[in-house]
Structure formats: structure tokens, C-alpha cells
Amino acid sequence: MIQARDFIDAAAAYGYGHYAGVPCSFLTPFINTVIDADELSYISAANEGDAVAIAAGQALAGKRAVAMMQNSGLGNAVSPLTSLNWVFRLPILLIVTWRGAPEVADEPQHELMGQITTDMLTTMEIPWEFFPDEAEAIEPALARAEAHMQATGRPYCLIMKKDTVAPAALCETGSPSQSRGAITYRPAPRRRPDLPALTRDDALGHLVARTDETDTVVIASTGYAGRALYGLADRANHLYMVGSMGCAPALGLGLALARPDLKIIVIDGDGAALMRLGAMATLAAYGPTNLAHLLLDNGMHESTGGQATVSDGLSFGAIAAACGYRTVHEGHDRTIIDQMLAGSSQGPAFAHLHIEPGIAAAGLPRPAASPVEIKDRLMAHIGAVSP
Incomplete structure (x- = not known):
């Protein structure tokens, strides 16, 4: 022992x-x-x-x-x-x-x-x-x-094995949750029928245009989110996840805590978020000011054939606010992304952006580099060196 x-x-x-x-x-x-x-x-x-x-x-x-x-x-x-x-x-x-x-x-x-x-x-x-x-x-x-x-x-x-470590009582019994006094939550208004529907490319292009490659890391969830981001702009500060569905927010949390000098933006999907919904509570409790969580919700598992998720009528924004994200925005317009980025100074920030499906798989490229090469490129870009 x-x-x-x-x-x-x-x-x-x-x-x-x-x-x-x-x-x-x-x-x-x-x-x-x-x-x-x-x-x-x-x-x-x-x-x-x-x-x-x-x-x-x-x-x-x-x-x-x-x-x-x-x-x-x-x-x-x-x-x-x-x-x-x-x-x-x-x-x-x-x-x-x-x-x-x-x-x-x-x-x-x-x-x-x-x-x-x-x-x-x-x-x-x-x-x-x-x-x-x-x-x-x-x-x-x-x-x-x-x-x-x-x-x-x-x-x-x-x-x-059992009894490997000698008994030790817990002294710190307080909750890790952050103060919730500054939560801002704006529910989504109904989308005006006279306005064009927002696509994934619209949303991701808007995000890329408003992020600085030098001090921002963008982690895109597995599926079409990562492939669409790669097709729009393949940058050294991007990580395109494969597999590990639902793990993008937790990965982003670990990176954000380790590198407070960087802005970490996680691009999530409705299907992925539902798979590991508990991660939202963890991000709200521990998430630092440099972490923003963008959820693109098209109501389906589009990359596997368009099967519907249960997100129709579900407010991820309300869930995020209940979990304790510092600022929460929800809507159908690209300005939701601007509000998320502006609110990240109080962080962690969350945005639930409703988008329309409609990008065929054949139109989405896959990264030419391997996952390890993309990871190594990102680590070199942020100056990360393994011990």
C-alpha cells in the first residue's frame, strides 16, 4: 500500500x-x-x-x-x-x-x-x-x-487493485460550479419566412471570417461539420475530428484550460451534442473565459443519410443556460455567432444556431492530410511541445 x-x-x-x-x-x-x-x-x-x-x-x-x-x-x-x-x-x-x-x-x-x-x-x-x-x-x-x-x-x-492506496479523507467538498449571476440567455425567435434559410457553409464561412488564425483554435465535430470547414478554409488552427462522436466539447475544454492564451471554439452538431449531453454541464462548471461552444442544429444525422434527431422543438440554449454557461444565444441568423464571440469574454459562451440541411456528401471533400498530420500541424502552430 x-x-x-x-x-x-x-x-x-x-x-x-x-x-x-x-x-x-x-x-x-x-x-x-x-x-x-x-x-x-x-x-x-x-x-x-x-x-x-x-x-x-x-x-x-x-x-x-x-x-x-x-x-x-x-x-x-x-x-x-x-x-x-x-x-x-x-x-x-x-x-x-x-x-x-x-x-x-x-x-x-x-x-x-x-x-x-x-x-x-x-x-x-x-x-x-x-x-x-x-x-x-x-x-x-x-x-x-x-x-x-x-x-x-x-x-x-x-x-x-483494491486497497492499493492508503485511506485519505476529502477536505474540499464544495461544488466546482461557477457563479451563475452573469448568465445571459436569449431564446430563439421564430425564423422569418421572408429571410433565406441559413446553411452550414453560411455559418462556417461567417465564423472563419471572424476568427484570427494566430490566436484561435477551431475544433470541428466529426461528420459534415469538419468536412465542410475543411472545404471552406483549411487552416493550421483547425482540427477536424473523426469518430469519437460527442467528444469535441470535452477535447476543447481540456485544451482551453491548458492554454488560456488561446481562444478555443468548438463546432458541435445536434446529434453529437445529444450523444454526450452531460458534457455541457461539465463545460459550464469548469469552462474558462477563452472557450466558446457553437452548436449547428439541422435536426438530423445528415452524414449518415438524413435520419432525424430528436432536436426538433428542443432548446439547446435553454439546456446550456440551465447548466450555467455564462452567455447563451439561440437563433436562426449568423449574428448569433457574433454574439457568442462577443460574450466569450465572460465565458464559457454557447450559441445554438439553427441551420438548414442540404449539402450532399459528394460535394464535401475529406482532408487530404492524415489526422496525425493535422494534429501535428496544429500543435506546431500553437507552439505545443510534448514533455
């Missing part, structure tokens, strides 16, 4: 200052110590996949970060681990507890996952070893993790 501080202090020497996670009883003493450590940043994620994406955002800034979770949460984390971290080569350290381990009495819901945890990690090409239970084993474990990350740019996992 070790003290949580033994690991935290050793990890700090490798640049680990940011942790994101979802609690587990096996993790309790470790996560409590992280939360109480003034020198560390901790994000309480709505789910394990969001924790992975937040840590990946830190990696995009060239920093080391940890995502912590119960092994049952690997199910929630598979998408970002396989189609974000693996594809873009964004290295993070995973701490995963081993509930339902063989020959350990546990609750029935952990039995199957306990049997397949290590196989899942191996299948996802994530090397693993057991979380060190002796102080002298910590440095070698961190060194092996660092060597793997440097060589591959991909995650490494430490599996924590």
Missing part, C-alpha cells in the same frame, strides 16, 4: 498536473488527494469518455494528463480511446480500477468486466500494468509509461 502523495509527487516530475475522472470506491483515497491538492487541476467528468477527451485536450496542448475511472467505465471510454487518442496519437495516462477481479468478492455488475478488463485494454492496443503498491515501484512504472508515450503517442494504463 502507498500514500497517494507518493504517486502524485513522482508523476509531477513527468509533467502530470491535470487529472480528470469519474469516482470509484477503489479510487477514493487517490481521487480525494488529487482534489485537495492546490497545485493540481481536477475535472469531475460526467462520464469516463469525457474524462478521456478532456485529458486528450491537455495532450493536444503538449501536456501530460491522467484520466481516472472504474473498469466498468471503459465501456464509456472506448470511443475516444479508439477513435480520438489512437487515431490522433494523443497520449494520456489511464488509471483504471479492477472491480470484479478474479478471486475477489465483488458486486454482480462487476463480474463480467472484471474478467475482460485486461483483454479489452490489449485489444485497444493500450499497454497496461498494475498500479504500483510499493513506493519504490512508482518511478519505474511512470518511466515505462513515459517511454511508451514518447515512442507511440498513445495511452498507457495502470490497473489499480
